[in-house]
Amino acid sequence: MGGYQPQKNDRFTFGLWTIMNTGRDPFGEPTREPMTGLEVITELARRNVWAYEMHAEDLVPEGSSALDRDRIVNEAKKRMADEDIACVNCGANVFGHPAFKDGALTSHDPKVRQLALQRYMNALDIGHEVGSTLCDLWWGRDGAEVDAARNPMEAIKRLREGLNYLQRYIDEQGYQGCRLAIEPKPNEPRGDTYLPTGGHALALIATLDKPENCGVVIELAHARMAGLNAGHEVAQALECGKLFGCHLNAQKPLRFDQDLRFGAEDLKESFFVVKLIEDAGWSGARSFDAHAYRTADRAEVWDFVAGCMRTYLILREKVARFNADAEIQGLLEEINSGSDEALPPPAELSSMMLDPDALARRRLHHERLDQLTQELLLGVR
Amino acid sequence: MGGYQPQKNDRFTFGLWTIMNTGRDPFGEPTREPMTGLEVITELARRNVWAYEMHAEDLVPEGSSALDRDRIVNEAKKRMADEDIACVNCGANVFGHPAFKDGALTSHDPKVRQLALQRYMNALDIGHEVGSTLCDLWWGRDGAEVDAARNPMEAIKRLREGLNYLQRYIDEQGYQGCRLAIEPKPNEPRGDTYLPTGGHALALIATLDKPENCGVVIELAHARMAGLNAGHEVAQALECGKLFGCHLNAQKPLRFDQDLRFGAEDLKESFFVVKLIEDAGWSGARSFDAHAYRTADRAEVWDFVAGCMRTYLILREKVARFNADAEIQGLLEEINSGSDEALPPPAELSSMMLDPDALARRRLHHERLDQLTQELLLGVR
Amino acid sequence: MGGYQPQKNDRFTFGLWTIMNTGRDPFGEPTREPMTGLEVITELARRNVWAYEMHAEDLVPEGSSALDRDRIVNEAKKRMADEDIACVNCGANVFGHPAFKDGALTSHDPKVRQLALQRYMNALDIGHEVGSTLCDLWWGRDGAEVDAARNPMEAIKRLREGLNYLQRYIDEQGYQGCRLAIEPKPNEPRGDTYLPTGGHALALIATLDKPENCGVVIELAHARMAGLNAGHEVAQALECGKLFGCHLNAQKPLRFDQDLRFGAEDLKESFFVVKLIEDAGWSGARSFDAHAYRTADRAEVWDFVAGCMRTYLILREKVARFNADAEIQGLLEEINSGSDEALPPPAELSSMMLDPDALARRRLHHERLDQLTQELLLGVR
Amino acid sequence: MGGYQPQKNDRFTFGLWTIMNTGRDPFGEPTREPMTGLEVITELARRNVWAYEMHAEDLVPEGSSALDRDRIVNEAKKRMADEDIACVNCGANVFGHPAFKDGALTSHDPKVRQLALQRYMNALDIGHEVGSTLCDLWWGRDGAEVDAARNPMEAIKRLREGLNYLQRYIDEQGYQGCRLAIEPKPNEPRGDTYLPTGGHALALIATLDKPENCGVVIELAHARMAGLNAGHEVAQALECGKLFGCHLNAQKPLRFDQDLRFGAEDLKESFFVVKLIEDAGWSGARSFDAHAYRTADRAEVWDFVAGCMRTYLILREKVARFNADAEIQGLLEEINSGSDEALPPPAELSSMMLDPDALARRRLHHERLDQLTQELLLGVR
Numbered sequence A, B, C, D: 001m002g003g004y005q006p007q008k009n010d011r012f013t014f015g016l017w018t019i020m021n022t023g024r025d026p027f028g029e030p031t032r033e034p035m036t037g038l039e040v041i042t043e044l045a046r047r048n049v050w051a052y053e054m055h056a057e058d059l060v061p062e063g064s065s066a067l068d069r070d071r072i073v074n075e076a077k078k079r080m081a082d083e084d085i086a087c088v089n090c091g092a093n094v095f096g097h098p099a100f101k102d103g104a105l106t107s108h109d110p111k112v113r114q115l116a117l118q119r120y121m122n123a124l125d126i127g128h129e130v131g132s133t134l135c136d137l138w139w140g141r142d143g144a145e146v147d148a149a150r151n152p153m154e155a156i157k158r159l160r161e162g163l164n165y166l167q168r169y170i171d172e173q174g175y176q177g178c179r180l181a182i183e184p185k186p187n188e189p190r191g192d193t194y195l196p197t198g199g200h201a202l203a204l205i206a207t208l209d210k211p212e213n214c215g216v217v218i219e220l221a222h223a224r225m226a227g228l229n230a231g232h233e234v235a236q237a238l239e240c241g242k243l244f245g246c247h248l249n250a251q252k253p254l255r256f257d258q259d260l261r262f263g264a265e266d267l268k269e270s271f272f273v274v275k276l277i278e279d280a281g282w283s284g285a286r287s288f289d290a291h292a293y294r295t296a297d298r299a300e301v302w303d304f305v306a307g308c309m310r311t312y313l314i315l316r317e318k319v320a321r322f323n324a325d326a327e328i329q330g331l332l333e334e335i336n337s338g339s340d341e342a343l344p345p346p347a348e349l350s351s352m353m354l355d356p357d358a359l360a361r362r363r364l365h366h367e368r369l370d371q372l373t374q375e376l377l378l379g380v381r
Helices: A015-021 A039-045 A066-083 A110-130 A152-173 A200-205 A220-225 A230-239 A265-278 A296-323 A324-338 A345-348 A355-361 A367-375 B016-020 B038-045 B066-083 B109-131 B150-172 B197-203 B218-226 B231-237 B267-277 B298-324 B324-337 B347-352 B356-360 B368-376 C015-021 C037-043 C068-083 C110-130 C152-173 C198-205 C218-225 C230-239 C267-279 C298-324 C326-336 C347-350 C356-360 C367-375 D016-020 D039-043 D064-081 D110-130 D150-171 D198-205 D218-227 D230-239 D267-279 D298-324 D326-336 D346-350 D357-360 D366-377
Strands: A012-015 A051-055 A088-092 A134-137 A179-182 A214-219 A243-248 A286-288 B012-015 B051-055 B086-091 B135-136 B180-181 B214-221 B243-248 B286-288 C010-015 C050-056 C088-092 C133-135 C179-182 C214-220 C242-249 C286-288 D012-015 D053-056 D086-091 D135-136 D181-182 D213-218 D244-246 D286-288
Touching: A012 A088, A012 A296, A012 D213, A012 D357, A015 A039, A015 A051, A015 A286, A039 A051, A039 D298, A066 A088, A066 A110, A066 B197, A088 A110, A110 A134, A110 A152, A110 A296, A110 B347, A110 B356, A134 A243, A134 B231, A152 A179, A152 A200, A152 B231, A152 B347, A179 A200, A200 A214, A200 B150, A200 B197, A200 D267, A214 A220, A214 A230, A220 A230, A220 A243, A230 A265, A230 B150, A230 B286, A243 A265, A265 A296, A265 A367, A265 C267, A286 A296, A296 A324, A296 A367, A345 B150, A345 D086, A355 B109, A355 C015, A367 B051, A367 C367, A367 D053, B012 B016, B012 B298, B016 B038, B016 C214, B016 D053, B038 B231, B051 D016, B051 D181, B066 B086, B066 B109, B066 C015, B066 D064, B086 B109, B109 B135, B109 B150, B135 B243, B135 D298, B150 B180, B150 B197, B150 C068, B180 B197, B180 B243, B197 B214, B197 B231, B214 B218, B214 B231, B218 B231, B218 B243, B218 B267, B231 B243, B231 B267, B267 B298, B267 B368, B267 D267, B298 B368, B324 B368, B368 C367, B368 D016, C010 C015, C010 C298, C010 D181, C015 C037, C015 C050, C015 C242, C037 C050, C037 C068, C068 C088, C068 C110, C110 C133, C110 C152, C110 D346, C110 D357, C133 C242, C152 C179, C152 C198, C152 D230, C152 D346, C179 C242, C179 C326, C198 C214, C198 D198, C214 C218, C214 C230, C218 C230, C218 C242, C218 C267, C218 D267, C230 C242, C230 D150, C230 D198, C230 D366, C242 D135, C267 C298, C267 C367, C267 D012, C267 D064, C286 C298, C298 C326, C298 C367, C356 D110, D012 D016, D012 D298, D016 D039, D016 D053, D016 D357, D039 D053, D039 D064, D064 D086, D086 D110, D110 D135, D110 D150, D135 D244, D150 D181, D150 D198, D181 D198, D198 D213, D198 D230, D213 D218, D218 D230, D218 D244, D230 D267, D267 D298, D267 D366, D286 D298, D298 D326, D298 D366, D326 D366
Parallel strands: A012 A051, A012 A286, A051 A088, A088 A134, A134 A179, A179 A214, A214 A243, A243 A286, B012 B051, B012 B286, B051 B086, B086 B135, B135 B180, B180 B214, B214 B243, B243 B286, C010 C050, C010 C286, C050 C088, C088 C133, C133 C179, C179 C214, C214 C242, C242 C286, D012 D053, D012 D286, D053 D086, D086 D135, D135 D181, D181 D213, D213 D244, D244 D286
Antiparallel strands: none
């Protein structure tokens, strides 16, 4: 059991913000010393993390001079080369500054919308410089507590306008291969966030000028904050080729955003997420977007990092065992037997005689199948 | 205050099933006498209800002979003409019979999928006969507790296949003007239903063969069972022209399906739903999909019916008052002032100087606006 | 790994109703043949189940004659002796009949309250005959959707009155050792049930005439329907000597009552419940109150039964491993080091100098401890 | 409609912290200038607020010298006298400092428990000086994400020990009339807080050395974060004489702590809370524990303050109308008719003949009653 050591080709990533988190929360002060983005890049690389994600502001703090910006970005590139770590996503922080108190792309104030677009464009620029080809938009503040103040139809139009604008910028800059993604979240910090789930984001994407260039990043904890099955969220995005990223973490459903270590809650749902992306041969990054408990000190943050990756590797191995388990696969074969039969044409089907009572008698083996799955997860088969 | 009497042109509808409900639940026996669909049609018509919705099986019970079917459908048409009531939606019951225990369109068993399609085709036929142009699909059992048994990507493919098949049937039959809709629900009776929200349904629809002919029916209680803002659900569907129906009812969030009388919970959210569809001039039916409390007897079911319609009319009047309220509109004007300013092109925006701290100082009036809204709802302004 | 076979001394029990469940739900018809209570007793006994629980009506159907009642009870006693199975809880069904549509002990109608008390008294009688010493009250319908109709303070008074009355009956009948318990549930079938959690029940019990003779039965799924930590619910009852029963099952939080096979959801929380009761040497029954998926047929119900017991045995073994794991216990020792230091008297404490910043630096090892727990559960340590 | 102006005898209070809130949240920086506790006292008094609540640290910042402490407390007393405002609750902040990262009274570290007790004792002292007779304990951090680290039974013992210790301090100091209260909250900032609801707190209180001197403060939003009916929470505490405080605010259920303006969500539940405490003639403070939206600036915080009080006064008037409404009262009379009939003794009840089917036919008027309530709330009757 000494295995489960991460390798670069496991494609693990962490957001810089996940390590920079100091433990501050609405009711208490920081419990950990701050770290700079540059420091985090180095530390992650040395733990066999393949790549990092960031908000541009994680690396280049808000209000930095152009000179400082260039210096920091160059230093990041140097460390990336020296330490062998890539960047796979560069978004923007359009939620922290009070200017965004009532949203970024959906603000009533056109200047705030412009400020948000500037930040996203800056993120596209910096991302391009460090080799990232994804700009993941988590807008955070684009939501409402007071529906009297903004028609939600208007909000959706503005989100579409903003995404189309950023695509135009990508095209004009010639950022080859660069894509956009929406990372939905149902609420917090706003009472209700616009486009609260993967489904809502996919629906908007279908109405963009270049839908092929925009996808979703599904975060497990965000799905669970909405009480949804995170695996089903991942599946719908995968099925239509729109899973541009997957943020792995854990969360007790339907409460404040906990951002727990991957696997810390609901092993079964986590297992099925790993199974979906592994079985599909999905080539995206295995990204962790979580943070250490507020009770952790700086040193313990690395226990958190190690734990996320170990649990993924353990679950990936479980997937292989599940796929090789003769009893499980035998049941699945029986369940699926005949399933691919093609449909007769409507004219023919209309008059076919089907016996509902006979159909009801088919045995489905769900109790055994789920029990075997849990026993496999528990390591007793 | 003697007003709020429903008129045919208020476009109110009830599902036949809402009145046929006998109060049976997982823990107890019926508390009300059964009624036939035909009886319900007559009773609704006499209460100035404009139209009804149904599952074909509400009108023509499962297992009826072809002769009985025709007799019942003809009797329904006669009553509709005599009593002046229309039918605006005819779906199918693909959840009650044990054959559908593991889903209808997503069942592993191709014969069960065929049975479900037959039922939907039958619903399209009967709907066509009685003048309905919508077939709303609430699939109920297409979901899972045991994700080991079915890849959710497979489930999505099958739902797409089923919807495309039904569209083909509509086309082949030449059912002019007939459209399909998905009515999403997050869970119950299944642990997790596939396509749990309006967003997920819209995302699938965008991938159909004829997306223009399929929309969604948003049910308020289903949105609230997912902890979502029902108004935002309605808004996204409205904004893209896909709101084919709206099921009005009430529900305490994140618990079992209560299907309460419209307005019985969360007046503010109900108000904003009415405001959205009234302000948009939406021409769809104002449909109630709820049922009387299990404590109600047959006679009291009509109190439930009257209450749904009265509350809608009260809220519709509140919308008019909101739109005419000088103080509220003054605040909104200030909030929206300058909002339509066009975006400069990216090349120009890149180098614009924006002052975040200055932007943060804009006053938004949310506390006053929400308080005025609540006071308007409370009838004290 | 061939182990995990239940033995009588594992003290497993099932409710008769859990096996008698036919799969009927609010949206569909039964999927399984009915069984009588007597049949269930025999079948459970033959699977090494130690005891059963029941509502008296599970065994003796409502409306049975006195003759039938005696015949059935005698037959049950005979089977219990022949097959070596005990009865550990006999409650009453005061939720199924329409008479209880607005509650049993809290009904406005004194005759309904009397009917409920009669049923509970009947349950105490039958329980006494078959050797049960617990009468667990799950009242089901004592709740509300319409708070206008009943002051919740009044409801609490009536629950107290009912419990005191039943205690008086126990005393008058001289049912030695017989105790009462409240089994709380937050909602379903009522919008809000009175005394929704273990805490609320314990608080009421403290105000009874004989508080020492009434405790709680904590059902895991009910705690999870309230979004609570089921282990914490069990712990509070255990700590004050009031855990008279524990209903083991599984549930996705904050949705309809699923009553899933024990362990089917949230292995970590299930593990800590097992750990609490095993570490405490709690002598109560390990009771399963769940039912097979509606997709299961009669034969598969026994897969469900076997799965519940196997998972308990697996988790019990994990508890032993946790308690013997040197690394885990080393961390716990460090965390707990010095923890038992007695408090100085207030006069002394007032003037003690404590350094908050120094205290904040203590390392807590939570990330490692939780990761080790999860790896132990996953069977990789 | 110019009424609804607060008066001192309306007994309104606000926590100092509610006004001092600067809009900082986990994802963003403050949006409002800070205010001192002293400034808040003056401003509240001038708006006809009757009293304030505080954590001692709101008034006297952590780390103040003894000299500063005395100066500030004296200045507070002077302002209270000059401006006619009382203090009705003085608790302690045992959640903000990193020393309390894993709890205060339940910390493993005895020094942290002592620090917490010191702070509570300091709060009792300062409260005594300014005339407060309540010390409300919201412990915030006494909870867990990692149940491996602390047995929840141990946590309950420590909470009991802490409360008994504080009672001893009150007795030794001779703080006449001074009482303790627990303010429960289900989660946030901890994954699961110990004693998550009013019921759990009442259950613990029954086991204290002096249970008569400890009660609960029910916060509506906390009840709604647990998905519970806030009115039922208030009722249980009222019924047993343990409602020592009531924190009025609003919240969408089962999500992060929103602390919205009273009445901003769920008017019906808010109405029934007001009805309970008004009808009971409860003499406690009508306390608001909420804060302005983060979008509000300093000036708008006073809109928030005014809104809380106006809504209470509007609802209080609705309660009077409800109690005087002939139709509503007529229905209630019918519902309650005969309800007080005393129970026959068990021996007699055993053999009484009751007809369940006849009892089931009693009409309950719930649909009409709830509809009339909603129409009264909407101001159309």
